[in-house]
Amino acid sequence: MTDAMDASEYDVVVLGAGPVGENVADRARAAGLTTAVVESELVGGECSYWACMPSKALLRPVIARAEARGVPGLSTAARGPLDTAAVLAHRDSFTSHWKDDGQVRWLDSIGARLYRGHGRLDGTKRVTVTGPGGDRRLLTARHAVAVCTGSRAVLPELPGLADAGVWTSREATSAPSAPGRLVVVGGGVVGVEMATAWRALGSEVTLLVRGGGLLPRMEPFAGELVARTLTEAGATVRTGVSVAEVRRAGAGGPVTVVLADGGRVEADEVLFATGRAPRTDDLGLGSVGLEPGSWLTVDDGCRVEGSDWLYAVGDVNHRALLTHQGKYQARIAGAAIAARARGERTTDSAWSAHTATADHAAVPQVVFTDPEVASVGLTLAEAESAGHRVRAVDYDLSGVAGASLYRDGYRGHARMVVDLDEEILRGVTFAGPAVGEMLHSATVAVVARVPVDRLWHAVPAYPTISEVWLRLLETYRDTRSGTE
The missing domain is CATH 3.50.50.60 (FAD/NAD(P)-binding domain)
Structure with a gap:
């Protein structure tokens, strides 16, 4: 480091401008904290340009065609091939043609300062940024540095x-x-x-x-x-x-x-x-006593263990490598940073704004295949391995009126994993066309630990695919009464 290096001080410095870093910055700025964001690639991160958005733009026409092929009156018209060029052009529009002007404008709108370049930790509350032209700047943080650098694909070591x-x-x-x-x-x-x-x-x-x-x-x-x-x-x-x-x-x-x-x-x-592997190998972790290239272990406020100022949010903490979970953690971390900056005492209550609990046993995920797969919480095997006394309750989705109307030959399956001691749901999985939109109801049931007897009073509309909830509850009632 040279004495001539430009230096700036902020309340919070965020490394990484993907969805996670953007949300940390947004919460910090909303709390009145000055915030700098450092990004070496495109503002918007992996999700916007190489993951969630382009992949789903590629998959949506595939799924829509599959659904249309099962609908009388549409099936013949949907037999032809997809217009590949049009699908790829649509994908390109979703990535803004790999330009981040709009995302940069959003950062500007919340008052966060963007630094283009590679950021590395340089001791406690210090970050050095090497810009595209080789210029270097020192950023210092009064309260917190948040590592939101995400993960990268891992290739195995194979000949050739x-x-x-x-x-x-x-x-x-x-x-x-x-x-x-x-x-x-x-x-x-x-x-x-x-x-x-x-x-x-x-x-x-x-x-x-x-x-x-x-x-x-x-x-x-x-x-x-x-x-x-x-x-x-x-x-x-x-x-x-x-x-x-x-x-x-x-x-x-x-x-x-x-x-x-x-x-x-x-x-x-x-x-x-x-x-995947964490993008922490060239992050200067050694300067603060951490192992370069490692996942960063955090508490439920996303603060790195052993530190009172360093946070690791999103993929880098290895709790749940999903964009929506990372954004959830970012909201928690941002609230915790702001509270501590004000001198407030944070709480570890399960429902606290400063405590991330959803990524322990209530993680929702949708796989956008044909058929879609949507799950939240524990699988049967995971619940049993965790020591819960559980029962799997299954139902064939093709037997639900809403599914039979959705498309001919509807093929799908639903399972809820019931904790027999607490009479709550430990996990739910759906597989079938259009099941992704049913996942939030399952997530609420698992996160809120809704008793099975209360779920009887959440009446699904007829005829919808969500009527499978009623069928699952009936199946559980029948199996439960048969063993009592």
């Missing part, structure tokens, strides 16, 4: 992979055209969503999964339904296989994926959707 030019989630959501043949490695959320999108946009898709099924962190029926629909759409789904090597034949040439059993799969592109 480093030189093969494979896709990660970023290339999969921003590709300018559909590859003729696409191999997707990984059966998690990114893998199945991108397999769904690119198959519908004309690619021959092969999905390679090391484990025994898709969506392994959800109820087994969810992955089974998605695998069935992908297969019917013409994708090849292979489970129980591992990749041993990847080779590309020259720049822009075809890729050979060599499997552990000696088999080979040829493709034009290969997407590895095999995990």
